Amino acid sequence: xxxxxxxxxxxxxxxxxxxxxxxxxxxxxxxxxxxxxxxxxxxxxxxxxxxxxxxxxxxxxxxxxxxxxxxxxxxxxxxxxxxxxxxxxxxxxxxxxxxxxxxxxxxxxxxxxxxxxxxxxxxxxxxxxxxxxxxxxxxxxxxxxxxxxxxxxxxxxxxxxxxxxxxxxxxxxxxxxxxxxxxxxxxxxxxxxxxxxxxxxxxxxxxxxxxxxxxxxxxxxxxxxxxxxxxxxxxxxxxxxxxxxxxxxxxxxxxxxxxxxxxxxxxxxxxxxxxxxxxxxxxxxxxxxxxxxxxxxxxxxxxxxxxxxxxxxxxxxxxxxxxxxxxxxxxxx
Numbered sequence: 001x002x003x004x005x006x007x008x009x010x011x012x013x014x015x016x017x018x019x020x021x022x023x024x025x026x027x028x029x030x031x032x033x034x035x036x037x038x039x040x041x042x043x044x045x046x047x048x049x050x051x052x053x054x055x056x057x058x059x060x061x062x063x064x065x066x067x068x069x070x071x072x073x074x075x076x077x078x079x080x081x082x083x084x085x086x087x088x089x090x091x092x093x094x095x096x097x098x099x100x101x102x103x104x105x106x107x108x109x110x111x112x113x114x115x116x117x118x119x120x121x122x123x124x125x126x127x128x129x130x131x132x133x134x135x136x137x138x139x140x141x142x143x144x145x146x147x148x149x150x151x152x153x154x155x156x157x158x159x160x161x162x163x164x165x166x167x168x169x170x171x172x173x174x175x176x177x178x179x180x181x182x183x184x185x186x187x188x189x190x191x192x193x194x195x196x197x198x199x200x201x202x203x204x205x206x207x208x209x210x211x212x213x214x215x216x217x218x219x220x221x222x223x224x225x226x227x228x229x230x231x232x233x234x235x236x237x238x239x240x241x242x243x244x245x246x247x248x249x250x251x252x253x254x255x256x257x258x259x260x261x262x263x264x265x266x267x268x269x270x271x272x273x274x275x276x277x278x279x280x281x282x283x284x285x286x287x288x289x290x291x292x293x294x295x296x297x298x299x300x301x302x303x304x305x306x307x308x309x310x311x312x313x314x315x316x317x318x319x320x321x322x323x324x325x326x327x328x329x330x331x332x333x
Contacts, residue, residue, distance in 0.1 A: 168236030
C-alpha cells in the first residue's frame with residue numbers, strides 16, 4: 001500500500017479528496033493546521049491526521065517519512081488576502097515552500113503534485129488562456145502561487161517527479177464547506193435570500209466541480225511519469241461570466257425549490273478585476289483527462305445539501321464558511 005501525504009487535507013478540497021484516496025487503496029497522512037478542525041474527514045484505519053504548520057519544516061519532515069507521494073494544497077487560499085497581515089500569506093504560501101519540497105525529496109517521496117491556481121493569469125482578454133500565457137498576478141495569493149512553480153521544478157528528477165496543476169475556481173459540496181467561492185456564494189444567496197447580488201458581472205471565470213478536480217489529483221499519482229514530469233496543466237471546464245453563473249444558480253435553485261421563485265438578480269459595481277478564460281486542451285490531449293460534471297451539478301449538489309440540513313449555523317454570516325474571516329478571527333501569525 002502506497003502512502004500519500006496531503007497538506008491542507010482537512011480543508012474544503014481535502015475533505016473530498018481524502019476519501020477518494022482511501023477508496024483508491026492509498027494510505028493517507030493529512031498534514032493540516034486544523035483551523036477548521038477535522039470533523040469533515042472520515043474515520044478510517046488507513047488515515048493518519050497530523051496537526052501541523054507547513055512552516056514547521058522539522059515537524060513536516062517527520063510526518064512525510066515513509067510517504068510515497070505528496071499532494072500540496074495547504075495555503076492561505078483566498079484572493080482577498082489584503083484583509084490579512086501580508087507577511088502571513090508570504091510565509092505560508094511562499095517562503096516555506098522550497099524547504100517543504102526539499103524535505104519531501106529527502107524523505108524519498110517519488111511524486112509531488114503541486115496545486116497552484118488558474119488565478120495566476122490575473123486578467124486576460126485572450127479567448128483561450130493556455131499554460132504558456134504570461135502570469136499577471138493581481139493579489140498576493142496568485143503572485144505566490146505562481147512564484148512557487150519554478151521553485152518546484154528546480155528539484156525535478158527521475159526519482160522525484162514533479163507536476164503542477166492550475167485548477168479553475170472549484171465549486172460544489174464538501175463536508176468542510178466554503179461559501180467564499182463564486183458559484184457557492186451565488187447558490188447560497190439564491191437559496192437563502194431569493195436574491196443574488198452580482199458584483200460586476202462581465203468578468204470571465206473558469207470553474208470546475210470539486211469531485212472532478214479531486215479525482216484528477218488521485219489519477220496523477222498513477223499516471224506514467226514521462227507524461228507529467230516537469231509539466232504544468234490547466235484544469236477547468238466551463239468558462240462563464242459571473243452574470244452567467246448567477247443565471248445558472250437562479251435556474252437550478254428555482255428548479256429544486258419552486259417555492260423560492262422568483263429569484264432576483266441585481267448587479268452592482270466591483271473592484272475585483274480578475275477575468276480570464278482558460279483552456280484545458282493540454283491535459284485532455286496529453287493525459288486523456290476531461291471533467292465529468294458541470295456547474296449545474298455543483299449547484300444541484302449544494303441544493304441537496306441545504307435540503308438535507310448538512311450545514312450547521314448561518315451560511316451567510318458565520319466565519320467558518322469564509323476562509324479569510326476565520327484566519328483573521330484566529331489571529332494566525
